[in-house]
Amino acid sequence: MARFNSRTPKAVRPASPVTTTGRTRTHLGGQGYQRDDRSELFLLAVANFVSQQTYHESGTGRDERFAGLVRKLAVQDAAWTAGLLEWLRGDGQMRTASLVGAAEYVKARLDAGATEGPTNRQVIDSVLRRADEPGEMLAYWVSTYGRNVPKPVKRGIADAVRRLYTGRNLLKYDTASKSYRFGDVLNLVHPTPHPDKPWQGELFQYALDRRHNPDNALPPASDRTLTAHRALMAVPAGERRALVTGPGGAERLAEAGMTWEALAGWLQGPMDAAVWEAVIPSMGTMALVRNLRNFDQAGVGDRAAEQVAARISDPEEVARSRQFPFRYLAAYQHAASLRWAYPLERALGHSLANVPALPGRTLILIDRSGSMWSPLSDRSQLNRADAAAIFGTAVAVRAAEADLVQFGTSSAPVSYRKGESVLKVLERFGNLGGTDTTEAVRRHYRGHDRVLIVTDEQAAHHYAGDPTEQVPADIPVYTWNLAGHRPGHGPSGSANRHTFGGLGDAAFRMVPLLESGRNARWPWER
Template sequence: MKFNFLAKEKNNIVNYEKAPAFSLTSEYELYAAVVTTSLNASFYEKDTARLDRIKDLINKCDPVFVAKLAIYARNEMHMRSVPLVLIVELAKIYSGDSLISKMIVKVIQRADEITELLAYYQMANERNDIKKLNRLSKQIQKGLATSFNKFDEYQFAKYNRDGVVKLKDALFLVHPKAKDEAQQILFNKIANNTLETPYTWETELSQLGQVKFFNEAEKQKAFTQKWEELIDSNKIGYMALLRNLRNILEANVSGFHIAKVSDYLSNEKAVLNSKQLPFRFLAAYRELKALNYKYTTMLLDALEDAVMMSAQNIKGFDINTAVVIACDVSGSMQKNISPKSKVMLYDIGLMLGMLMQNRCKNVVSGMFGDRWKIINMPKRAILANVNEYYKREGEVGYATNGYLVLEDLISRKEIVDKVMLFTDVQMWNNAYTKDSFANSWNRYKKIAPNAKLYLFDLAGYGQVPINVEKNDVYLIAGWSDKVFDVLNALDDKNSALNYINRIEL
């Protein structure tokens, strides 16, 4: 299936900065909105606006595309909440074949996603009576029943939480058919609340937290021993380790155990299997930078090594391909991606930009706001580079004058192959001259006819500053380094939508 990039009717629209913009098809707008959302308020949209827009776009899109987008968002972009939204909202308007159930089986990757999906189903359908999940969609029921056979006792016990919908509730509701006798015994344990308590860092620390200690020194010693025991157990997941590096340092564990943590963090197989979004490494790095412990630098080095490992699979460009990387540091990019996160869109753009810079041989990089400034960094220290950019953002101001990246190339008559902007694509000209992003690109194409422009949309607001239907302009959206897989799949006859549509149901 092939989708046009733009609506057939080119409406005269403006972006959130009141600058001229171009609209996208429903499929392209949904793609950009989905892969750039944490379902929290963005700079330009209120709390429910993004969710409402996604629901509206689902109604306008091909159901098969919506299903494939949900699978892409979960399995390749490593998003958890929004794929469940796509399932439930699509199920409201689509029935008749096995599309929904197939979609569910491919999206559900953790045991708690079974109950999370049902909780959203209950909320989305405004079920307020006693039997809130009565009359469950048959296709949702079928998909969840199949998904029950994907998990073992440890996985069920780990996520057997006291939420609005419990695993026991889900089991009774969807009636999964056990694949063998052992699975039936497991289902009986879920029903009888007799799942064995799993050995996890959460359960172990929770139990220790309930112990009364004689004094603070005794408590410190107990937590040191517990963290060392947890590290030796090799049962702390990669994300849990990233999030607990500060706690591990504060627990004053031995240098041997810090070395063990560092080795695991920078282990190539562990890094690739962890499927961490790039900004997770940055968040951990910044948390550690502020600490004054004797082993802090060892962990900082391990995080740099981990990011280098994660970048290995990114297909960069050789010495014969000239690349410009421009990171948007405007005011609208300085918005936290969620209320509980210290990470901003600004950080994500810098992180992705530095990852790509690391993989290119012939590259110039910099940042733009009121001005465009080239700030070339060494390739080795990706996280340190991001931090350096972060400290210097005020040097270019806070507008979104992306056109200046192109005007600089024109003025220097510099011919490059690829221009990449990491941005919320809310371009405008704060000097209010006739120059616009689209005009600058059209002028640049006259001196560099083979150049290609890539807009990495980090916000998904639904408009673009240039017609992406022609002149070698592409829109790619998302916060994961997997966006570079899309980049390398693009040519004159492809789009990000074609990449998603390759997914089999």
């Protein structure tokens, strides 16, 4: 009897890239699953705010694990690792981890004498996207490996310098607080001006003069921003506030590339409402979001507030800012006035534009256990528990029919209405102690078409069992990992069991892809 060569071959379940290889234990001794090196590195990379301690791992331990995996795979699988690092800095929106990863990639390949695959120079250049990052890369390399900077690192940084160094960027990022100023970078990597940017030669010289001879540094006359900035700096201190708040003040600040941070020091006085209203038109979207409380405290007027609200909630501005959705939650939680609630809700919705409207019935389980309350980074007051709630709620409100559940030691449904504010729904979540994922799935699964679990995947030994085993084998279970710990709570990669990771929403697109019967690749693969 023919088993394979027939008109109705057996259906093949689609596969996803994060793959488990066998059983292990979680950090608390519970049943877990080991992932292969690529899967472990991917999940760690998309959740790794460098030097940030989590509930189960020290910051140093996570950094060493990340660097070790990059070094190993840079030699064993150079093309894949280079693709991860470039994507991580771009769509993955993980700035520091990508810079550290690129440096470790190059160090490992130089030590091993590896030459196949993407060049070291290309990988360094690919992760440098902002004008302060060439200095960041040098600072990391020197602090980690000493002042002998290899040629591929220098050349990759030089390529980035030619792309990124402009007069406006010099004013924004070449500050005294940096260990490596623009002039230091130029001295170390010796870039030549880009052939399509003849003005860069004068700009490079000015950056060197600012660093080494600041009293006599003259901006190139061809750069209108730098010359306007110099003229503004020359205004006597007693005349500055009137100049800014008077007619044409906003235009002067914009023409001179004056940031709000620099403006505060230049004025030598408080940032009152009139000053804020002058600089608001030239502020970036996320600078506006971060300063909503300051606007309220200064008493910014309704007209300026309307301009701020329109910009921070504009879908194109949100897309251009490339910020994680939880940034808007943090702003909502700390803004003093309710006048920002609706524009922040709209901005959050735009930032979650990739969340699909899932058909059928969906069970969404949100981990609210103690280990999820670690802050996302040392500079953030937001935690993984609230980030998990954002994603889960966004899926629920857009799905055809969904049961939204929070779990820890216990579990309970979270009420919501179609079209309701995601930010309002988040107020109904609590802190639920331990991590009994298995019992939560067992209790709440009632013939749903799929299960989504947003979690750090860490359960203790007394919470027995694989949570995915509580769901029939023909029903897909998607785990959304927000911490990047080594062990997972269930199998992944095939057989309707899949794990994604990170704090952006792009991987949600894999759910309809897998359910249409197609394999899901790594995000940077086409």
